[in-house]
Amino acid sequence: MTAGPADDADVARWTSSLGLPGLVDLHVHFLPKPVMDKVWAYFDRATTHYGTEWPVHYRTDEQDRIATLKTLGVTRFAPLVYPHKPGMAQWLTEWALEFAARVPDAVPTGTFYPEPGAGSAVDSALRAGARVFKAHVQVGAYDPRDPQLTPVWGALADAGVPVVVHCGHGPLRGDFTGLQVFEEVLERHPNLTAVLAHSAMPEFGAAFDLLAKYPRVHLDTTMVGVPFAEAMSPLPPDWTSRLADVADRVVLGTDFPNIPYSYATQLQAIAGWAADDRLGEPFLRAVLHDTPLRLLTA
Numbered sequence: 001m002t003a004g005p006a007d008d009a010d011v012a013r014w015t016s017s018l019g020l021p022g023l024v025d026l027h028v029h030f031l032p033k034p035v036m037d038k039v040w041a042y043f044d045r046a047t048t049h050y051g052t053e054w055p056v057h058y059r060t061d062e063q064d065r066i067a068t069l070k071t072l073g074v075t076r077f078a079p080l081v082y083p084h085k086p087g088m089a090q091w092l093t094e095w096a097l098e099f100a101a102r103v104p105d106a107v108p109t110g111t112f113y114p115e116p117g118a119g120s121a122v123d124s125a126l127r128a129g130a131r132v133f134k135a136h137v138q139v140g141a142y143d144p145r146d147p148q149l150t151p152v153w154g155a156l157a158d159a160g161v162p163v164v165v166h167c168g169h170g171p172l173r174g175d176f177t178g179l180q181v182f183e184e185v186l187e188r189h190p191n192l193t194a195v196l197a198h199s200a201m202p203e204f205g206a207a208f209d210l211l212a213k214y215p216r217v218h219l220d221t222t223m224v225g226v227p228f229a230e231a232m233s234p235l236p237p238d239w240t241s242r243l244a245d246v247a248d249r250v251v252l253g254t255d256f257p258n259i260p261y262s263y264a265t266q267l268q269a270i271a272g273w274a275a276d277d278r279l280g281e282p283f284l285r286a287v288l289h290d291t292p293l294r295l296l297t298a
Helices: 008-017 033-044 046-050 062-072 089-102 118-127 147-159 179-188 204-213 239-245 263-274 280-297
Strands: 023-029 074-080 109-111 132-136 163-166 194-196 217-220
Touching: 008 062, 008 263, 023 062, 023 280, 033 046, 062 074, 074 089, 074 109, 074 132, 074 280, 089 109, 089 118, 109 118, 118 147, 147 179, 179 194, 179 204, 204 217, 204 239, 239 263, 263 280
Parallel strands: 023 074, 109 132, 132 163, 163 194, 194 217
Antiparallel strands: none
């Protein structure tokens, strides 16, 4: 069994040893500088918000962060954007589309918010080539069942374009977080290709139950199983056995650059799961490259 990378400098070699041309990361963040600065300022106060420090590991300028991903061997990535209030979603989407146009390895992405015109804005983004959307129920503090989002979910389901949805209670419970809430969206749009960010941490069991009901729901690995997150939301004892049942519906996500540890740390956690004989290297190749690439090109 191939061990995980020793550190960031070892990531590209380790990826190549698996026979992969690179990594496909479906959950990273690039934002306009004023917005990213506010995000980082929030993490600077993490002790107040979360009760623990959260030093952003890759706190560098945009070009340095792009270069870091290339050095790590990330050949495709989804630069996710998300609004926290009305009036932000469309211009964030426009920024993300422009970012992808100038950064060859970036996938065109979009976002939305429950407000008038949300459906038409998503339709426009799809026509402009957006291949992934982000919905952040916790930060946006909105109800994903809002009628203004009905045309959004419907358009994404019809297009087969994945939406990375942060709807779990971690790291902070919100007014509309929880898989019980988001399941009502899936009941109305069962063909939605939804990627549960952070594997819906800490509702891991409920996440697997959703995957059993809805064949187009996936999990992303963002912060899952790393020591930092294990202190707050430890994985259940049956984690790898349940992963084996959905091994082709798990995708690499990292939350780069906003993680309080190295990129290699996430890959080490995933490699640890693959040590289970029911998973192995085929699982690694699927999670790190094949499955996220399939979602981006479906």
